[in-house]
Amino acid sequence: MEQKVETRFTREDVDRALSALDEMRTRQLETYLHACAHCGWCNDACHYYVAGANPERVPTYKADQLRKVWKRKYDWLGKYVPWWVGAVALDEQQLERMSQIAFRDCTLCGRCTVNCPFGVDTRLIIRTIRAMITATGKAPEILEQLADAAIAREENFEFIKDFYLEQIKELEAELRSRTGDPETRIPVEAEGAEFLYVPLSGAHTILPAAQIFQAAGQSWTLSMFEAANYGVFLHDIPRAKRIVERVLREAKRLKVKEVIITECGHAYTTFRWTAPNWFQEPWPFKVRSIVEVIDEYLLEGRIRVDPSLNPMSLTYHDSCNLGRNGGVLEEPRRILQAVATDFREMSPNRLQSYCCGGGGGLVALLEYSEQRLLAGKPKAEQIRATGAEAVVASCDNCRHQLGELNEHYGLGVTVTGMAELVANAVVRRGRPRVGHGEREAVRPA
Amino acid sequence: MRFSEFEHLIHLVGTTVLASLYLLRLLFLLSRRPAPDRAPDPKGDLLQSIIWSLIVLAMPWRMESTTKHWTRYVEFIIFHVAIFLNIITSFLLSYAPGARGPPVNYMFMLFLGLGLLAGTLRTVRRFSRPEMRIISSFDDYFSMVLVLLFLLTGMLALMGIFWAIAVYFVIAALFLVYEPLSKIRHYLYYPFGRYFFGADFGRRGVLR
Numbered sequence A: 001m002e003q004k005v006e007t008r009f010t011r012e013d014v015d016r017a018l019s020a021l022d023e024m025r026t027r028q029l030e031t032y033l034h035a036c037a038h039c040g041w042c043n044d045a046c047h048y049y050v051a052g053a054n055p056e057r058v059p060t061y062k063a064d065q066l067r068k069v070w071k072r073k074y075d076w077l078g079k080y081v082p083w084w085v086g087a088v089a090l091d092e093q094q095l096e097r098m099s100q101i102a103f104r105d106c107t108l109c110g111r112c113t114v115n116c117p118f119g120v121d122t123r124l125i126i127r128t129i130r131a132m133i134t135a136t137g138k139a140p141e142i143l144e145q146l147a148d149a150a151i152a153r154e155e156n157f158e159f160i161k162d163f164y165l166e167q168i169k170e171l172e173a174e175l176r177s178r179t180g181d182p183e184t185r186i187p188v189e190a191e192g193a194e195f196l197y198v199p200l201s202g203a204h205t206i207l208p209a210a211q212i213f214q215a216a217g218q219s220w221t222l223s224m225f226e227a228a229n230y231g232v233f234l235h236d237i238p239r240a241k242r243i244v245e246r247v248l249r250e251a252k253r254l255k256v257k258e259v260i261i262t263e264c265g266h267a268y269t270t271f272r273w274t275a276p277n278w279f280q281e282p283w284p285f286k287v288r289s290i291v292e293v294i295d296e297y298l299l300e301g302r303i304r305v306d307p308s309l310n311p312m313s314l315t316y317h318d319s320c321n322l323g324r325n326g327g328v329l330e331e332p333r334r335i336l337q338a339v340a341t342d343f344r345e346m347s348p349n350r351l352q353s354y355c356c357g358g359g360g361g362l363v364a365l366l367e368y369s370e371q372r373l374l375a376g377k378p379k380a381e382q383i384r385a386t387g388a389e390a391v392v393a394s395c396d397n398c399r400h401q402l403g404e405l406n407e408h409y410g411l412g413v414t415v416t417g418m419a420e421l422v423a424n425a426v427v428r429r430g431r432p433r434v435g436h437g438e439r440e441a442v443r444p445a
Numbered sequence B: 001m002r003f004s005e006f007e008h009l010i011h012l013v014g015t016t017v018l019a020s021l022y023l024l025r026l027l028f029l030l031s032r033r034p035a036p037d038r039a040p041d042p043k044g045d046l047l048q049s050i051i052w053s054l055i056v057l058a059m060p061w062r063m064e065s066t067t068k069h070w071t072r073y074v075e076f077i078i079f080h081v082a083i084f085l086n087i088i089t090s091f092l093l094s095y096a097p098g099a100r101g102p103p104v105n106y107m108f109m110l111f112l113g114l115g116l117l118a119g120t121l122r123t124v125r126r127f128s129r130p131e132m133r134i135i136s137s138f139d140d141y142f143s144m145v146l147v148l149l150f151l152l153t154g155m156l157a158l159m160g161i162f163w164a165i166a167v168y169f170v171i172a173a174l175f176l177v178y179e180p181l182s183k184i185r186h187y188l189y190y191p192f193g194r195y196f197f198g199a200d201f202g203r204r205g206v207l208r
Helices: A011-023 A027-035 A047-052 A059-074 A076-080 A092-104 A122-135 A141-155 A157-179 A207-216 A230-234 A237-254 A265-278 A290-300 A331-339 A366-375 A377-386 A396-408 A418-425 B003-031 B046-054 B064-068 B070-095 B102-128 B138-158 B162-181 B183-203
Strands: A195-198 A220-222 A258-261 A286-289 A313-317 A342-344 A390-393 A414-416
Touching: A011 A059, A011 A092, A011 A122, A027 A059, A027 A122, A027 B003, A027 B183, A047 A366, A047 A377, A059 A076, A059 A092, A059 A122, A092 A122, A092 A366, A122 A230, A141 A157, A141 A230, A141 A237, A157 A207, A195 A207, A195 A237, A207 A290, A207 A418, A230 A237, A230 A265, A237 A265, A258 A265, A258 A290, A265 A286, A265 A396, A286 A290, A290 A331, A290 A418, A313 A331, A313 A377, A331 A342, A331 A418, A366 A377, A366 A396, A377 A396, A390 A396, A390 A418, A396 A414, B003 B070, B003 B162, B003 B183, B046 B183, B064 B070, B070 B102, B070 B138, B070 B162, B102 B138, B138 B162, B138 B183, B162 B183
Parallel strands: A195 A220, A195 A258, A258 A286, A313 A342, A313 A390, A390 A414
Antiparallel strands: none
16 A cells, blocks of 8 residues: 655646546557566666665556556556556546656666566656656646746847857857967857757857867857757657757758757757657758767777876766667767777676666756665766776766765766867877877866 | 367357457557657667567577576576466367377476476565565466466376366466456567567667
């Protein structure tokens, strides 16, 4: 018997949530809701369960919070003999439990799915719950605010454009200082550029990429918008679509050949794999991650790097969205082999890599910080086991979480991004090979 | 009614109910719209990924859940092979009793016995571990008990014990009617689940 919980939901919210569920019953969702045999193979695939051994954190228990409600409404036995199959009617209490599980107890990492004999996509089930909660208007406020702020940015862009361009000028000055090239620029609104580079709202996602593009002689222009999409974390497709449309319109207007996403897991997976399904027309450009681009530069010799400038031992965290869900698995490794002298793999890695615990929008949900840090324990132990001095992550939310895990578990590592490492190791064209004296290498914490 | 007519009736009614309910389930599933998956420039080979996904259970080294818990994987294989052989047993007993020469009979009995053991271990695990109890309903327990009875009576029926044969066919009938309503129906959705997994992850170039 489930314990009673305090709930902010009303009967009307329950009805809205059920309507939302009805609209999302695709063939895939129905398959996964039917297929689960409750075998428990996914249990220790989940970092939440591995971290704390709380039975309520096993993936099946989480997915069953929707499955029980779905059985009560749609399943033959569930409708007439609900207690036999554990079916429950959706009420305010159950909706509250679902909300907590969906937004607090799951990062949508997919590790359970790749270890399930049926391939049950727990991510899809949890996203469905998130969409049901969003439909009530009572999803976590910060996620809604961040999503709405992104939309408002485009709507009010004429008012903030001058301020934004001023900020870019300041970054350009910093870029010139780093590259030693007084002519170097950060192009914006450059029609006909080959790449539209979409950063996050932070200089650390702009400057290293700009250095690398400059070294490669790349034709590019900086997007006026950031890649982050909190509509995705809410599983609010109309909102998520509007956020993507800002970049889509910009890319079409500037007639770019490719949209390059900064080091951001969910943004990459959204632009590359998910968002094309929201639009009827195919996009007139390709989408890639900056990590894929850097890999290509190195393979083609468009940039030269000096690995001695990254002398510390380092390990790589496979961001779930970039790696397992995005397919960018080997590129980061090739890059790190090229730009560093001591690269150590975590175990497990790639498809089986543990989530850091910061995905699914969790890093923005401060009320769940304690659970998030506990859920990151398996990742912390993976990092510690490598003995590396630095951990590289190609996702900003992961970097944020890894930074907190570093402090919380006393790992004593530096957390850095891929582009920063590469920019640090780039040998500038026409200049002598840079040695240790000329540029400071990234040092361990 | 002679016993052979009773067996035949069980087969007819049971398989008709099973097939009808499964057909309804399949028709319903196919009537649901598939979520689109048309991101351009797939990174992986879709066909290869789907095939890989469909046969992944024959490659236990490919999933952590099967390599880390290899004994559980062996139990799973034995258990399901035993159920499959037990279903064949029901047809052999009714329609081809002559095919049950000693080697075949002993092999079937052995597998059914091993399946019974594997199933019992699984049931004990479900009762005894909190992370399994929390995801288990009456259906989960009843389905397992029904399958264990099916295996047990199948084994006894192969020994030629007459009352066991009668009970076996009653259990078989109950099994055939209960299966499409219960969690036992999960195998009907296996090809769909694996297809979607292969298509989704395969498109992203993750399955290599």
